[in-house]
Amino acid sequence: MLQLETAGYKTLNDLRSRGEFPPEWTNIDELEQLTDRFMERFRAERFEVSKELGPGFVISELIDQTVRTNERENMDDETKPGEERLESVRALDRMNRMTFSYEHQCDLLMPLTEKLGRSGKTVGILELAAGSGGLAFALAERAQKAGIEVRITASDIVPEMISEGNRLAREKNLPLSFRRLNAFDFEGIEPGSADLVVISQSLHHFTPGQLALMIAQAKRHGASAFIGLDGFRSLLLIGGVPLVASLQGIGDFTLDGLTSARKFYSGIELDIIAAIATGNETHRVTCSWPMTILHVPLNDAGT
Template identity: 50%
Template sequence: MLQLRTPGYRAIDNLRRQREFPTGWSSMTDLEKQANSFLEAFHRERHEVSRQFGPGFFLPELIDGALRTSKAEHMDMTALSSTRKLQLVRALERLTAMLALNRRYVSFLRNIIIDIAERSGRNARVLELAGGAGGLALALAEEVSHNRLPAEITSSDIVPAYVAEGKETARRKRLPVSFRTLDACSFEGIEPGSIDLVIMAQSLHHFTGGQLAMMIARSKENGAMAFVGIDGFRSLMLAAGVPLMASLQGIPEFTLDGFTSARKFYSEPELDALAEIATGKRDHSVLSRWPLTITAISFDGSHTPAAL
């Protein structure tokens, strides 16, 4: 219901005709500004299109507008102590395990990783952004160890406590995965040409549209062949279901974060537009695999993201 695909894509077409769809950028700062400005224009235009389409489209638009928020989640608050942040990220890892999400993520990524390895003639070098305590990276490392997945895995996050938690888990489980502290928006310290695939899971909604566009562009700039982002499907069902599932952890802040997350999930048209703004091309796919939305972008044009 909250995907609003028909009015969303009509709004994008209208903005193209009005020459309000970005067609180029001069710097990362310019890209961030253009992407954020576009999303503001997109929401205004979609509102108007939905109103013109009639009540069947306008009511979901009004509901979406009422739910949408830019509020930060507790785990993103800089004032929150490391101890409390760890409590929340551990709750997230437990919930992810309970829903077997990492298993699904690995299955989505496997073909792309194998394809990159075959084309490059070496293990695919995978960088996870905003990985928290590294649940997905650890799951991929298990595939490397047990099923010979041809990959070298690195997980990153800007919170040192999360990175330390991931390192300790990898040491305890003897898994081949590296962890590093990294600002996903800047890629500072990443050597150009050192990564083949950039991935994000369950974290796209933590960032503004401009920040997402920068991450995609920096991935390409640093020589990656592809970018894959996986997040929740924007819907009323998940707006209710995510906080309900989060409440099972018995942590009030985590339950609130679940509700905030579901209100911030991006719709397919938004992700589609951001990928095009960042790359200037249409070499990407935005796919729905309930309850997830997957954004897969090819930078070299030599494989099909839709293979996911």
């Protein structure tokens, strides 16, 4: 219900036919605000289209507006001590292991990793907003078992997560390192060093404009593809995510689960972000329940 595809694609086609989508930008400094403004306009015009389509479409739109929130998760609260935020991320890590989510995500990422590795060179993978690095560890171990040479960099902005991740990577002797990184400018990332840029379970933590910046920076730094993984926007997950999160017995983490599910992007919203960031529509948005996958090829190798 919360995908709103019929009204959404009709709205987008109307904007495309008028030559207004995707909007053009020339300076990366204007990309963030341009994307945020366009998304606001799209949602407003979609509501008007829903009125034309009939009461059922309007009801779906009103439900979406009711559940949607811009509220920040507790784990993103910069006023909280780093160790407290790290505990929330550890709870997410435990939930992912319990639900075999890392295995699922590796299944989604390995085909492209294998393709990039066929050239014989080491595949550079940069994970943005990696948190405790659960996916990075799982992917490094899966690549080793498959005989694929990788060099994985897991990035975040919380120092405690970086130091903990590097300690564990050394203990496990994996081709993985953690570093502090501003995901919006990639400062310090050598162009061409990352073949694949990944962000998993964190898309909803960022505004449309911020996600567009990440995609554009990945392209500017020579990546072959940008892959975004996150929860599928649906009423089922709005109930299901906090229910599973509650098994950790941590009140703030349960509340974060509810907030996160309310913020998940729909497929068409990710369509819009990727099209604005790249200026074309060669990307794909698919679903592998319960995840939405955004695959943005940035050159021929990333298709």
